[in-house]
Amino acid sequence: MTDQSLKTILFDLDGTLVDSFPGIRASFIHTLEVMGWDIPSEERINRIPGPPMEQTLQSLGMSPELAKEGLQIYLDRYGETGWENSTEFPGMRDLLVRLKDEGFRLCTATSKGEYFAEKVLRRYDMFDLFEFMGAAEENGPRRDKASVIRHVIDSVKLTDGDPRLRNVLMIGDRSHDIEGSAHFGIDCVAVTWGYGTPEEWATARYTVTDAEELERIIHDWV
Structure with missing residues (x-):
């Protein structure tokens, strides 16, 4: 060798x-619920781990400004409970x-x-x-x-x-x-x-x- x-x-x-998917998934759904945004299909949710969260939120139709707001909601929730899951x-x-x-x-x-x-x-x-x-x-x-x-x-x-x-x-x-x-x-x-x-x-x-x-x-x- x-x-x-x-x-x-x-x-x-x-x-x-x-x-880490369980914690990411729960924090993602929480974010959309807080923002009053439609929850996508499970097939789509299964693809959220990987890319930056703000990119995922923009792919759902959010503006860059709204996605930035969503990112902060996501990080707050992930910091409370998500990262341990x-x-x-x-x-x-x-x-x-x-x-x-x-x-x-x-x-x-x-x-x-x-x-x-x-x-x-x-x-x-x-x-x-x-x-x-x-x-x-x-x-x-x-x-x-x-x-x-x-x-x-x-x-x-x-x-x-x-x-x-x-x-x-x-x-x-x-x-x-x-x-x-x-x-x-x-x-x-x-x-x-x-x-x-x-x-x-x-x-x-x-x-x-x-x-x-x-x-x-x-x-x-x-």
Whole structure:
């Protein structure tokens, strides 16, 4: 196996490490009820984890200003009860421990805001396994996945054109992970236990169905 000292793995959070959908769903519905907005179908609700919440609200017909108001209602509710309503996906923490012990550099690249990302990671004893926590800003321009990945690349001193970018791998469950990493020429592994669809996963270089298969892919990638 080649030297892993420069091998960097970026992990999405919601839908990849943690099943946070119950809390996201409840907070989303609460937001729409407070705003007097129609509740969409369950099929549509199942697609809300992944993109920034204000984008989701705008996709329902809200203006940017109204979506910003909705985002604050959502964050308030999620902070009260939503963030705790989640579970760790089987085998993922143990996988992180093994990868860290093997010398991989682990970072998150999540569209979840920094405050809640840290709370969730600490809740499941994952926070200290990451060299760097890349996350979105609750109130700032860093919101979409490409911006988060750019933040991680800059923070761990990987730059455009640097051949070390070939030693970066993204793990995620939605098209936003696949497209965001592709923007930088980074391969992506799509995990099927998250919130994506077969159509989304088909655009990733790799697709895996459990943590054991993901571990094999990572070692083959090395």
